[in-house]
Amino acid sequence: MTIRTVVWNEFIHERENPVVKEIYPDGIHGTIAKFLSAGRDFEVSTATLDEPEHGLPQARLDATDVLVWWGHKAHGQVSDEVADRVVTRVHEGMGLIVLHSGHFAKVFKRLMGTPCSLRWREAGERERLWAVNRSHAIVQGVSPAIELPNAEMYGEPFLVPEPMETVFISWFEGGEEIRSGLTYQRGAGKIFYFRPGHETYPIYHNADIQTVIRNAVRWAYNPVAAWKDVAAAPNVPADKAPEKLEVKGARLHKAGEAGYR
Amino acid sequence: MTIRTVVWNEFIHERENPVVKEIYPDGIHGTIAKFLSAGRDFEVSTATLDEPEHGLPQARLDATDVLVWWGHKAHGQVSDEVADRVVTRVHEGMGLIVLHSGHFAKVFKRLMGTPCSLRWREAGERERLWAVNRSHAIVQGVSPAIELPNAEMYGEPFLVPEPMETVFISWFEGGEEIRSGLTYQRGAGKIFYFRPGHETYPIYHNADIQTVIRNAVRWAYNPVAAWKDVAAAPNVPADKAPEKLEVKGARLHKAGEAGYR
């Protein structure tokens, strides 16, 4: 089996900011795509904000198993249409890995239904990510604690729904902590939020971080065929009811009429 | 303490459909407001779609502890602005009770982040709601199973996130079942989805259903002051870090600059 993976990036800081450009000369998406491509089970491509439809036309999303999302400065430039398209594909079964500042991405906020807000500080401080369940598929191949010498701090409260699983919690040198690896199921789709990734530090060059993202893509992959009518609300007429049924009382809808939505 | 409760209704079927009009001459909101008003701890008022800002201007929502929502035919006529305002108030701590066809209301879909779809049939069949936890605050004062002689069927799959608590599951004469009482926490707000309520049957005149809604409003009430900046992502500068911190590495933001969103 091959996991058709698309790495999406707004791709702005890497072009505008010399520090970020030096760390990610091919863009963050380029770096992530490269290390994912090393896994034989991945078929990886990239997409960016400035492409038509942000590189995510319907046909391409339909052929995507897992989408990796990186955005920071330009969340507002992602069109509502493309954001909704991504959300719908997650409901149908596409996996979604949301990285770092993607906590404020339209796609993530719409899937969570919460503000997704948090506290932050850019001081290059030390971060340590502790695995909560050492036998979870996402943490295999990394040590019990992943240490990042320089990271942007994100602190609780992190306004997301209680997750299906808390996979990582981060400790910060400056005194804060945050839940930094969280899984969710939304419709047929699996979602993993993974905190690390500030663009002024070489986070995605870290071998442990790469391993986690690779594991997460595999975890989020749902081999089942897309649930295309996941949002439909079909009528089950009385004569098609599983049990024999005698219709009683008044009705709002005529036979065969679609429901309201 | 007094729970300031607003009962919202799109209020269309009760004016257009003679059957519904006869059951709810004062509108569904009128009936719900009336039985809630019998509880001394409630201060109840109503709001409808056709009022300016759908009867939900910011100042009124700010003075609302729990909002009860009934909509069916006109979900699309609720403005995005008012829907977002309600969602934000839930995040700040306002309770929300979503009834029946409100599963497709903008406010509910945005808070859930899922399609909220289900199967349905209008055949006046029997429904029986079973309490999953008989000691839950929401099921007090009703029998282990609430029986409705005539109901619209809603069937699984019901595309909502796994709830905080499954409170009721419904059995239908025609052979289906559905999770029909579900609790959620989103930000500071508590949400209860309660399935019964099809407008061609006198569901909200049923004493058990009234008891559940009354219990649910009390359950959803959060006496804590509104969390007004729940969506803010404040910067914690290095010199305000809980621990003494020496700034290292490159930064994206200048001191005092706001974060992206």
Added chain:
Amino acid sequence: MTIRTVVWNEFIHERENPVVKEIYPDGIHGTIAKFLSAGRDFEVSTATLDEPEHGLPQARLDATDVLVWWGHKAHGQVSDEVADRVVTRVHEGMGLIVLHSGHFAKVFKRLMGTPCSLRWREAGERERLWAVNRSHAIVQGVSPAIELPNAEMYGEPFLVPEPMETVFISWFEGGEEIRSGLTYQRGAGKIFYFRPGHETYPIYHNADIQTVIRNAVRWAYNPVAAWKDVAAAPNVPADKAPEKLEVKGARLHKAGEAGYR
């Protein structure tokens, strides 16, 4: 990869009761082992109550990836020692599939921490299991609703913790319903409770039920090496702390002393 699967059965009714004997001449474990063996990725064996250590000595459990559990009449005859051994192996990462009347098995009650009680009736009535998430790995290959012409009724309240995922809910002809497919994570182990299986009906000869159990064993399989010290509470001495630490204040334990438990 091969999933080393052990099917455990108390194996009493099939020897004592002629009706059950006719349906399961090789025992329920025999039937389950047989259809599992058809999957190339399974290496299946069986164990029964009357074997030494109930067929589950430590070495065998250590070499078991997923355990399928069927018990009904003799829960009390399972020794506490073996029950605890199974529980510990689940914590270490062994998958566990608990079938039908196993809701009252020692191993299940100890893993849930709740009474696991429910209502029941033996009337050969119709059961219909509805899938809550049609894209879940466990429901692949079966229709949206599995229909069993004759089943024992189990009804809510079912006293288990809120699950990680509600996979199936059952409808019964007599008017009750119950959550009938539930997933849990306990330590490194995945657990699936699956309701159908009353021994006086040929439930485990049903192709859909067989498919679900086969899927469930695959779902519960954790390929990660056993977490052998999952219950240990190791001391991290101050000089081994991730951050440099100056010891302050009084201590209860001397250096190197084990913690209490």
Added chain:
Amino acid sequence: MTIRTVVWNEFIHERENPVVKEIYPDGIHGTIAKFLSAGRDFEVSTATLDEPEHGLPQARLDATDVLVWWGHKAHGQVSDEVADRVVTRVHEGMGLIVLHSGHFAKVFKRLMGTPCSLRWREAGERERLWAVNRSHAIVQGVSPAIELPNAEMYGEPFLVPEPMETVFISWFEGGEEIRSGLTYQRGAGKIFYFRPGHETYPIYHNADIQTVIRNAVRWAYNPVAAWKDVAAAPNVPADKAPEKLEVKGARLHKAGEAGYR
């Protein structure tokens, strides 16, 4: 309403260890009972390990709304009978607050069904507890982060089930973190695990910690009458089924016979 609260303590270190004795001359239970008694809605008493039945005979537990549990050195001395009695009362609706080293108490481990293990260090380091939901009833009246100058470190992985709500996460000076305030529902009972409390530091004299425990007792209080038969599995005979039912097929049980357990 009055919350009948019992504070249980093994009461050993305060008698054997001079440091602990000086901090808690009346025992940890004495200190906790004293500050709880300041709340008008509490009726507080204490119980200790060395009393007959550890001070928890059935009649007393039956008259207890919320039990606060502190144990450390003598978990093994708590009789299985009393531990099971407490567990059953929680299932029936009694609230339970488990403090600090109580993570290894029989009552907690049996309710969780997991090892409840963690990492630890006794170095008097700084701990900071961050509230995850600032509007939660349990965190009212305390600052966003509670700072303890000296604490025993507990670190993840903390082997408990995913909670209903993560209320606090702790940061430690030495580089670890842990989920330190967790809520659970088990049967009709609410459980709150609260980490702070090492006996060589004056943790329970801290005003914020006292506020949290007071809030937690109120949160865990279930005013509903005890669910006495929560563990019963009553038969619903065919002629008492909610729907008219014709008995089919073979049966294991004779009419009126009790189920197996």
